[in-house]
Amino acid sequence: MPFLFQRKVGTKHEVMSDTTVVNMLKRHCVELAEQHPGFLATSFTPHDFRRLLATEPVNSGLPIHI
Known part of the structure; x- marks a missing residue:
């Protein structure tokens, strides 16, 4: 799943x-x-967490579409 906040039920x-x-x-x-x-x-x-977790990899050179 492409969701940051999920849990196993x-x-x-x-x-x-x-x-x-x-x-x-x-x-x-x-x-x-x-x-x-x-x-x-x-x-x-x-x-806040989506932004933080996406910004670091992009700033490190990971293509944004990944």
Whole structure:
């Protein structure tokens, strides 16, 4: 599957909804904030990760269509 956020449910891989991913990221930021208070005011979206994970390979010379 060409999806960044997916999970295995039974024997199938299913795409995670944007809401699920955002809620998971919020939960993890709250947990991280216990040790690193800067994460308390931080928020991430699925698009942030898509952009980060696509930018690095392209900047390293990988053709964008790959």
